[in-house]
Amino acid sequence: MSNHRTRIKVCGITNPDAALAAVDAGADAVGFVFVEGTPRYIDPEQAAGIMFGLPPFVSAVGVVRDLDVDAFCSLEYKCPTHTMQLHGKEPVDVVQQCGPGVIKAFKYEDATIESQLKRWGKVDELDAILIDGSDGGEGTAFDWAKLKGHLEGFTKPVIIAGGIDETNVGEVISTLRPYGVDVSTGVEDAPGIKNPEKIARFCAAVRAADASLS
Numbered sequence: 001m002s003n004h005r006t007r008i009k010v011c012g013i014t015n016p017d018a019a020l021a022a023v024d025a026g027a028d029a030v031g032f033v034f035v036e037g038t039p040r041y042i043d044p045e046q047a048a049g050i051m052f053g054l055p056p057f058v059s060a061v062g063v064v065r066d067l068d069v070d071a072f073c074s075l076e077y078k079c080p081t082h083t084m085q086l087h088g089k090e091p092v093d094v095v096q097q098c099g100p101g102v103i104k105a106f107k108y109e110d111a112t113i114e115s116q117l118k119r120w121g122k123v124d125e126l127d128a129i130l131i132d133g134s135d136g137g138e139g140t141a142f143d144w145a146k147l148k149g150h151l152e153g154f155t156k157p158v159i160i161a162g163g164i165d166e167t168n169v170g171e172v173i174s175t176l177r178p179y180g181v182d183v184s185t186g187v188e189d190a191p192g193i194k195n196p197e198k199i200a201r202f203c204a205a206v207r208a209a210d211a212s213l214s
Contacts, residue, residue, distance in 0.1 A: 007180035012040035021196035025203040039191035044079035099125025108142040133162025170209035
């Protein structure tokens with residue numbers, strides 16, 4: 001796969017400065033967490049203010065968990081992000097009604113990965129899937145090499161998250177050639193507190209990994 005370019009999402013953005021740091025570093029997307037009670041939660045209307053200040057070609061992603069369709073639509077009205085990431089135990093019919101323009105996230109587990117890929121691979125309304133090392137918790141990595149074989153023949157874009165930082169993102173990219181990588185904890189000084197230098201180094205590491213594969 002020559003000239004492969006891995007897309008970068010910096011998630012858990014809580015203020016305009018962090019969004020600007022991601023944009024300046026070359027991130028393709030910024031993520032806003034709309035799950036109340038979590039350390040990176042941001043009010044949807046505050047997120048909308050940041051989103052409307054993004055430059056062209058940088059997209060915003062809203063992260064939600066276990067909303068019904070009405071609650072989903074209500075939140076989307078307050079902050080109409082380009083894409084919504086469903087990070088809970090949403091059933092297929094809810095995901096279909098929320099789409100298109102949605103990513104389905106789930107945790108990597110040896111026992112369930114095949115059934116998860118089969119289930120979500122058939123949902124036309126899904127733009128992509130995101131495979132995480134945890135249930136949307138604190139950046140836990142998983143064995144990326146174990147996932148590789150499962151993805152053969154899988155046609156939807158795949159985003160990898162969980163425990164990724166500047167030191168290991170090259171391994172993720174060389175092992176899986178994912179459509180994108182999603183970083184949050186790996187570019188923070190504390191939960192919700194992004195470090196611009198870490199964001200810049202992460203994005204540079206992604207570009208270096210892509211260049212080495214071209």
